Amino acid sequence: MARINLLPWREEQRQERQRQFLVTLLMTAILGVVLVFLIGSVFQQRIHHQQFRNDLIKKEIAQLEVRIRKINELERTRARLISRKQVIERLQASRSTTVELLDKLAKSIPVGVTLSSVRQQGPQLTLLGNSQSNARVSAYLRELEMNDLFLDPQLDFVRSSANPVTDVEPYEFSIKVKLRPPKSADEEQGYDNPAGQGGVR
Numbered sequence: 001m002a003r004i005n006l007l008p009w010r011e012e013q014r015q016e017r018q019r020q021f022l023v024t025l026l027m028t029a030i031l032g033v034v035l036v037f038l039i040g041s042v043f044q045q046r047i048h049h050q051q052f053r054n055d056l057i058k059k060e061i062a063q064l065e066v067r068i069r070k071i072n073e074l075e076r077t078r079a080r081l082i083s084r085k086q087v088i089e090r091l092q093a094s095r096s097t098t099v100e101l102l103d104k105l106a107k108s109i110p111v112g113v114t115l116s117s118v119r120q121q122g123p124q125l126t127l128l129g130n131s132q133s134n135a136r137v138s139a140y141l142r143e144l145e146m147n148d149l150f151l152d153p154q155l156d157f158v159r160s161s162a163n164p165v166t167d168v169e170p171y172e173f174s175i176k177v178k179l180r181p182p183k184s185a186d187e188e189q190g191y192d193n194p195a196g197q198g199g200v201r
Contacts, residue, residue, distance in 0.1 A: 097149075097179065100149060101125075101149065101179065104147055104149045104150075105118065105127075108140070108143040108144055108147050108150075109140065109143075110136060110139045110140055110143060111136075112131060112132035112133070112136040112169070113129060113130075113131045113132075113136050113137070113139075113140050113169075114129050114130050114131075114169055115127060115128070115129040116128050116129050116130060117129070120179075123178050123179045123181070124176065124177075124178060124179075125150075125176070125177050125178070125179055126156075126174065126175070126176050127174070127175040127176075127177065128172070128173070128174050129172070129173060130161060130169035130170075130171065130172050130173075131158070131169055131171045131172075131173055132169050132170075132171070133171065134158055134171065137155065137158045137171070137173045137175075140175070141153050141155060141175065144175070144177055148180065149179065149180050150177045150178070150179065150180070151177065151178040151179070151180055152177065152178050153175055153176070153177040154175065154176050154177070155173065155174075155175055156173075156174035156175060156176050157173065157174050158171055158172070158173040158174075159171065159172060159173075160172075
């Protein structure tokens with residue numbers, strides 16, 4: 001005898017498909033939420049890591065800026081010390097040059113010439129004095145030229161003095177001459193000749 005299914009199987013099958021669809025939709029939503037959470041966690045971890053690196057870089061930059069300020073301060077201190085050293089060297093050189101100047105001036109004055117004034121402005125020296133004759137002034141110029149302390153002596157004027165100090169020296173003159181630049185400490189100690197005692201023979 002044939003069996004006839006009188007139950008609403010089609011309705012049940014449709015409801016079963018709806019349940020499966022809802023379960024699938026729910027699982028997909030849960031999976032999507034889990035994936036979003038995982039991806040968000042990964043990105044959040046990367047953000048924290050990058051933020052940590054940024055903070056570390058900022059600390060390193062701050063330390064480098066402190067070091068740079070210290071280096072700049074040391075450079076300024078070094079520049080001041082070098083400037084003071086150069087001033088001291090110039091003073092020492094000028095002190096020895098002054099002694100040498102007075103010594104060589106006294107030795108270079110020929111007979112018949114008297115210096116009345118010596119003026120110095122930097123390397124320029126102005127010599128004022130009286131002379132017995134023009135020839136004595138010319139002899140004085142030659143003496144200055146032969147002296148290694150004086151450079152390029154030039155006669156400014158020589159003329160009869162309006163108020164001669166003595167009748168023996170009726171002429172007055174003015175000579176301008178440049179002083180040789182002072183030697184450095186190395187040159188004074190002979191370091192400019194690395195051959196020592198040999199030199200050129």
